[in-house]
Amino acid sequence: MAPVNFCATARVGALALILSAGTAFAEPKHGISMYGEPDLGPDFTALPYARADAPKGGSIITGEGGGFDSLNPFILKGSAPWQLRFFYAESLMGRAYSEPFTLYCLLCETVETGPNREWVEFTLRPEAAFSDGTPVTVEDVMWSFETLGTEGHGRYASLWGKFASMEKTGDNSVRFTFNEENAELALLVAIRPILKKGYWDDKDFTESGMDKIPVVSGPYVISDAEAGSYIELTRNPDYWGKDVPFMQGQANFDTIRFEYFGDASLVIEAFKAGELNAHREFNLQTWEDQYDFPSVQSGDVVKSVIPHQRPTGMTGFGMNTRLPQLADWRVRQALIEAFNFEYINEVQTGSKQTRITSWYSNSPLGMDEGPAEGRVAEFLAEYADDLPPGAMEGYSFPVTSGREIDRTTTRRALALFEEAGYTVENGMLVDANKAPFTFDILLKSGDNENISIINTYVSALNQLGIQPTVSVVDPAQYTERVDTFDFGMTPIRYGLSLSPGNEQYALFGSDAADAPGSRNQMGIKSAAVDGLIGKMLSAQSQDDFYAATRALDRVLTAGRYAIPIYSWNVSLNAHAKEMKIPEPLPIYGDWIMWREMTWYWEE
Template identity: 55%
Template sequence: MRPEFFASIVRTLVAATILGTAAPVAAEPSHGIAMYGKPALPPDFVSLPYANPDAPKGGRIVFGEAGGFDSLNPYILKGSAPWGLGLHTVETLMARSIDEPFTLYGLLAESVETDESRSWVAFTLRPEARFSDGSPVTVEDVMWSYETLGTKGHPRYRNVWDKVAKMEQTGERTVRFSFDSADRELALLMGMRPILKKAQWEGKDFAESALDVPVGSGPYVVADFEPGRFITFRRNPDYWGAHLGFNRGLNNFDEIRYDYFGDGDVTFQAFTAGDTSSFRESSASKWLTSYDFPAVQTGEVIKAEIPNQRPSGITGLVMNTRNPVFADWRVREAMIQAFNFDFVNQAINAGSEPRIASYFSNSPLGMDAGPATGKVAALLAPFAADLPPGTIEGYALPEGNAGQAVDRKSLRRAMALFEEAGWTVRDGVMQNAAGQPFTFEIVLQSGATQTEQVVDIYVQALKNLGIVPTVTSVDSAQYKERTNTYAFDMAWYTRALSLSPGNEQMLYWGAAGVTEPGTRNWMGMNSPAAEAMIAAMVGAGGQEDFVAATQALDRILTAGRYVIPVWFSRVSRLAHDRHLHYPDRIPLYGDWPGFQPETWWYED
């Protein structure tokens, strides 16, 4: 764990990164683009600051994944595709630096151009860009990919596509997008869509799940796979982009393999047996007590803690407000009061982990304690009459009691809230005026031992309120199906949030997700105030307005009481084979997509 004074310095640096003075963006081609100001790296940068440009090539890394896969199309709602397929084999016009919020650099595109108001953006392809089969990446491929993803792809692509007024080819290698919305983030998002080979999909239904290997332009190709068991990626020796500064020091392994196991416990056992070479540990307690197996003792396995400077995000038990029993905020607050976090944290983490205080906590984007002030208060004021108590006045999670499983004070507060909402305990059962019991189902993914431990403690506490929920464990495929269709009352929910939130927030919290399947709006929230804050975020002309809008959204989400939050960690815990190495310089986001395996290498 980092010393506290270092953590303080880090928070200051992050604030400075986000809140720096913005500079107007000129309408001229550039090697990169930032939401505000200019990219930190010059056009001729040698490598990303967190990559080792001298890293050796070779070796392999093997990951273990819980569950399975039955599709090789990760861009649609149907089926389950293997993790890593899109990351390793398919590229985008621009690529994200995980050391800078809201900054992209050219990948397939050699340049990006936009006007000061971000009403349009144009990308010019690199002439040397090639798919893995040697064919050139063309503007036709780009335009087909964008339209296909926007109309037939996963819902996550549609929100942005709906804001494109016009897509046109304006040069031999240039494509331009014009927008019909005041949304500064669109210029960046249009550079982040996967580019697929149009010819591969002729005569095929893109929206149908299939096991055809997509042809991409990335550094790896699929070498072998067996549905539900494994997939192996081989580094392409003819990869067109190896010479780019953005890629120097990245994509170092000759082979990346993902093996699939029944659940998380079996995945860990495979790692201890040496069948996989890296394991990401989510339990602080297990990190301290379960990593004494022989390979750790002999030094064959290394324990690494990777610090990060990103928001806490939200993790915990989400309440589905589509179920009438959770529609009342007082009931949701009662459910939060009944959850004795301090005891749960002590039992599972020896009390070591901080609680998630809000969705963007642990960052400058998180809401401040106490009443809203300044621009945040002004943004919320028009919606004051419809916001849950605490949104403007200030909201904080209850304090628990680490010394005993049942916190009587919190349970009394919970009981009072239930009574206000029309629920009382009669004959030992929580029920409404019609005599209907307060019942619901908690859906969990099988093999998630730590989650099951949390729920077991919580269920015992709820019995003191006359509530006995049903707990159902399902396999990964069923869990995805049930959560995609919102067929649950309560479920384990994790949403990682970044320092550059934008349009994706509408997929997370937008009202369309109440009925549209496959969104991240598992709680079923329908909040015009939240949607207004997201619009203010993406339309903000400077960092100060952007931060205010995000803090206002954070208040709406937190005071909405949709999730019973647990803990977050300021470090990622990675155990790995001693032959695996990573750079000394850790990026701003820490262990985040783009860090492992991209920056890692194999060396004796």
């Protein structure tokens, strides 16, 4: 294994300063940060983790499990490749992965805010243009916000509701004024996708399908696609932004292609066969045991281990607390007890993976072990009546013996079910009305690892007298059922940021719990969660920001909303030797589109 060196200049200290006070406003700037000033000055020439003179050329071909039937990633209807919303439409500003939450001008030339960020104004670059050569206008910007906010995917609706006004202030400038005090809103506006109004004038924005390929502003355009099979993007030689400092050393590949496989286990086989030239591996045992094929031995394929300083987030199985049988924390704890992680980890990875311990673990934002202390305890005490057991005292996920049948955890699980009003009669767990306790586990076809894990889990549940339904459906059905919360338990994967902000409401807030398509898939409705997110957003000091986030981490973890599995504190990438990784690595590591946008091809 040949790890990529993590540059010492990827400063952990930057994290400690994200709440530093004293930001100056009310003048046009090249960048904006959630707290303090951007690291890079107005004369910066490239992002620090991009090679400004990287050669252009080559192709990256990767594989995806599942399929797609739409090319519109901005609406709820249909299933579109998730990558498209990052390729299709650029935003007014771009995010730097070398800093916790800092943006630099992209479509805009300057950004300006009010003294308290009660408004934000952008002046567009005169050269900003769509792929058809037409300029990006203020009208495009305003139409994009209104259309996404009223007709787009639910993820865009909340921001639209926070505008007091949106107005054109000049030929190339637009101002957004907010109806609440929230310093992060200016940054959220800056990273919303901007679409071409004229393209959609004679089309229904809410319809999905493969027949509409939008005009885009980004460096890549779709050159070929077949529903459920593949999608190819080609670098636009006339891309308007190739001289913009933010884009130096980015968009280096001539083509980017995603191949789709109904059976996700076939992705690695296609990579071994040379049909793909880049692959992320998520199983450490597979990484160590199966990556010795001829191309690796010859050096034509390189194995790169890429560390990061992001929170682990949550990967595992989420429980739908909207269902009455899963609303009780004791039932959810019992289901967690029944999940024999140590045995499953041995079967799946040879016990090589570590387990997630909390939502924000692996970062300075994660909760400490044991009872809450200091400012964290003070924040939690304000919501004493709404705290799940363990939030204040300390909570950790159970550890089993590692044997296939662990009688200790089985006894604990049965005791919790009994406390919640369930008994075992004739080998079946039933409630007071003799109705069997059951729920539906929803899985996506081709997701063989999770299917294997759940098969083992179901065997353990059977020992408790539980006969859950396991539904394995195609990707389109899976998306529809998850979006309408038609499941009892399903695989989840939440990536969390070093700079958590308003998106926490979308992930965990009560208002998002019942919105179709919401990221709050578990239906979390907690006054403590809502309140702590508010405290995190309104924090005026570094100590309060960390305390509020650590307190939130405690409530989410002790809420028993999910059964965690593996933590990935490094990214495992195998790729053609011609693919080069620029250094230093960003603190976010292998994050969204970093590989596709900053790697380059060099013979």
